[in-house]
Amino acid sequence: MRPIHISILSLILIVAPISSWMTSRPTTYRTSRTTILSSSSSSSTSSTNIESLGLTPELAKLTTAFSSIGDDKLRYKQLLYMANQLAPMDDSLKTPNNIVPGCLSTVYIHATKRDDGSIHFQGDSDGLLTKGLVALLVRGLSGNGAQNIQKVDPQFIQLAGISASLTPGRNNGFLNMLKVMKQQAKSLEELQSSSDQNEGAATSESDTSTTSSSNGGTKYDAIIQALQILQPTKIDLIDNSHQHAGHAGNDMDGESHFDLYIVADAFDGLNLVKRHKLVYTVLGELMPKIHALQIRAQTPSEASK
Numbered sequence: 001m002r003p004i005h006i007s008i009l010s011l012i013l014i015v016a017p018i019s020s021w022m023t024s025r026p027t028t029y030r031t032s033r034t035t036i037l038s039s040s041s042s043s044s045t046s047s048t049n050i051e052s053l054g055l056t057p058e059l060a061k062l063t064t065a066f067s068s069i070g071d072d073k074l075r076y077k078q079l080l081y082m083a084n085q086l087a088p089m090d091d092s093l094k095t096p097n098n099i100v101p102g103c104l105s106t107v108y109i110h111a112t113k114r115d116d117g118s119i120h121f122q123g124d125s126d127g128l129l130t131k132g133l134v135a136l137l138v139r140g141l142s143g144n145g146a147q148n149i150q151k152v153d154p155q156f157i158q159l160a161g162i163s164a165s166l167t168p169g170r171n172n173g174f175l176n177m178l179k180v181m182k183q184q185a186k187s188l189e190e191l192q193s194s195s196d197q198n199e200g201a202a203t204s205e206s207d208t209s210t211t212s213s214s215n216g217g218t219k220y221d222a223i224i225q226a227l228q229i230l231q232p233t234k235i236d237l238i239d240n241s242h243q244h245a246g247h248a249g250n251d252m253d254g255e256s257h258f259d260l261y262i263v264a265d266a267f268d269g270l271n272l273v274k275r276h277k278l279v280y281t282v283l284g285e286l287m288p289k290i291h292a293l294q295i296r297a298q299t300p301s302e303a304s305k
Helices: 006-015 018-024 040-051 057-067 072-085 128-141 146-150 168-197 199-208 218-230 272-289
Strands: 028-030 035-037 107-113 119-125 234-239 257-263 292-298
Touching: 040 057, 057 128, 072 128, 107 128, 107 168, 107 272, 119 128, 119 168, 128 168, 146 168, 168 218, 168 272, 218 234, 218 257, 218 272, 272 292
Parallel strands: 257 292
Antiparallel strands: 028 035, 107 119, 234 257
16 A cells, blocks of 8 residues: 555645545554544534633644544654645744744744724744644634634644644743734734723824824834834834935835834833734734834933933
């Protein structure tokens, strides 16, 4: 019998419906460790376990698929395949604020919120297996609301059988990835909620608190508008793109390099790194379009000194 090639496994997991795949499997098959029976009782038990883990629909489907493989080596190969299929992450998002702490490899995660309220993630890692875990979480969590993302129990990785392929260090890194993604989703949800409650006040303040120039370009105006969610008491945004003409990252519209000074109560209690990360999160999909953004963020009390 010829060995199963990774592309075949990928077609099974990624393309074929889960139900058709599982019904087409033999009733009994063997792995190097044990014999697994594909019975109605085991299927119902697996279903019950998945339902108790608070998974998103896509993450539940992936968990079912991985748990049904029955071979650790094939699961490992599938993670590598998913790593290679992960959409590239723009280098402008690979900032210190987007690094996941506590991982053996360097891992970046960035979240944005769309108009329909859904959270979407981008990610990358310099380790191939770790990148596969990133791809699994990005695919499984993207497109869901922040509240549903918070409900996900990390124990699903054990039910999926993936934990058997991870060292303790990588397993800890996986937990940190999920934790960061939950934190980013929660931050975006809280910012949106605050904006909705104070929409009228924010609109009024935008007319008096900013020092934006009427000569600002499309990106310039978009940055000013996006930052209103923080209810700033002052914004100074300077387009320094002309100083970098001809340099890498300076695109045709010239809006590539900015200096930002912003004062807002939202920065109270946050250190420098977290203040910058908050600004990056608010700007969301604008960040990949900006080559460089220098930030000076203060609270009103700090600005008055």
